[in-house]
Amino acid sequence: MLALTDKFGRPITDLRISITDHCNYKCVYCRTGNDGALYADLPFADYLRMTRVLVGMGIKKVRITGGEPLLRKGVVEFVRNVAKLRSGDGEPLDIAITTNGHLLAEMAEPLKDAGLQRVTVSMDAVDPDRFARITRVPGGYDNVLAGIRAARRVGLWPLKVNCVLMRGFNEDQIIPFGMFAREEGVIVRFIEFMPLEEDRVWSPKTVVTLDEILHRMSEYRPLVEIPHERSETARRYHFDDGVGEIGIIAPVSHPFCGHCSRIRITSDGKIRTCLFSVWDHDLHGLMRRGASDDELAEFIRGVVQRKEERHHIGEPDFVPASRTMVHIGG
Numbered sequence: 001m002l003a004l005t006d007k008f009g010r011p012i013t014d015l016r017i018s019i020t021d022h023c024n025y026k027c028v029y030c031r032t033g034n035d036g037a038l039y040a041d042l043p044f045a046d047y048l049r050m051t052r053v054l055v056g057m058g059i060k061k062v063r064i065t066g067g068e069p070l071l072r073k074g075v076v077e078f079v080r081n082v083a084k085l086r087s088g089d090g091e092p093l094d095i096a097i098t099t100n101g102h103l104l105a106e107m108a109e110p111l112k113d114a115g116l117q118r119v120t121v122s123m124d125a126v127d128p129d130r131f132a133r134i135t136r137v138p139g140g141y142d143n144v145l146a147g148i149r150a151a152r153r154v155g156l157w158p159l160k161v162n163c164v165l166m167r168g169f170n171e172d173q174i175i176p177f178g179m180f181a182r183e184e185g186v187i188v189r190f191i192e193f194m195p196l197e198e199d200r201v202w203s204p205k206t207v208v209t210l211d212e213i214l215h216r217m218s219e220y221r222p223l224v225e226i227p228h229e230r231s232e233t234a235r236r237y238h239f240d241d242g243v244g245e246i247g248i249i250a251p252v253s254h255p256f257c258g259h260c261s262r263i264r265i266t267s268d269g270k271i272r273t274c275l276f277s278v279w280d281h282d283l284h285g286l287m288r289r290g291a292s293d294d295e296l297a298e299f300i301r302g303v304v305q306r307k308e309e310r311h312h313i314g315e316p317d318f319v320p321a322s323r324t325m326v327h328i329g330g
């Protein structure tokens with residue numbers, strides 16, 4: 001089958017599939033303080049079929065996300081089934097999960113045994129009180145720390161810890177996270193805050209930029225940039241003594257849309273071609289109407305042709321995405 005490529009010549013090799021938009025945290029940069037999800041979850045068999053069709057079209061990396069994916073009963077079995085899929089060249093897929101880590105301590109080993117290779121844990125402070133202020137849920141910090149350590153112990157590697165920096169909440173955590181990366185032997189990645197939150201508090205001033213992160217971290221220890229693939233979203237650094245890796249994902253101040261290789265499926269089975277899409281495409285609706293795998297593939301190919309060239313964050317013509325992050329799957 002022809003490789004999946006958009007009209008700008010970007011190969012689409014990376015799938016992010018959300019398996020629920022429920023979440024047990026209410027992070028200030030993501031959700032409102034209210035409970036609840038918007039969309040019903042689909043059966044895992046449907047996510048598996050969508051994934052299988054996309055893998056047949058050239059997807060090599062599958063990231064399972066949400067909402068909070070570990071809340072969903074059956075996720076371990078889903079990982080096991082995804083791990084059985086083979087890309088066109090017969091190679092095993094690169095399978096990862098993005099999680100808030102709350103339930104990871106008990107699930108790291110079964111997930112690893114099921115075929116998960118890597119995990120990214122979101123953690124926005126290395127201080128329990130600050131952590132609770134950001135997640136808007138009491139407690140949790142110890143669970144997440146235990147989850148990170150369990151993931152490391154069972155060999156879910158490379159282990160990345162993602163921290164979204166939001167001015168007024170956690171920009172003073174930059175140096176503590178530098179220390180954390182060195183002490184825990186994990187890759188800490190700072191992410192610039194994007195206008196994808198439910199509370200609609202984003203403004204350029206709330207973004208802690210790559211330049212500011214580098215400047216603040218240099219007050220602790222010098223960082224040395226690591227050469228990276230052009231398609232990598234993160235700029236990578238290690239400290240001058242070679243201990244501790246830091247990544248910075250800077251979609252606002254240094255966009256990387258030109259190398260975007262991603263397609264997303266939401267928990268209700270819609271395709272999104274960009275985080276900032278103002279529409280989505282009803283793949284699951286087509287499945288419900290009895291489409292064959294070939295018809296699904298043809299639909300996907302047409303949708304990918306409409307993938308946006310780039311986002312317009314901070315520009316006068318910026319139009320907010322039609323969904324917030326928790327309902328897309330980050």
Ligand code: SAM
Binds near residue numbers: 101326
């Ligand atoms: N619940 C899981 C978690 O916490 O990692 C997966 C879903 S969460 C929506 C996925 C990622 O999106 C997390 O790393 C989170 O920090 C990031 N994220 C959410 N809202 C964001 C925003 N407004 N700007 C930048 N990153 C955001």
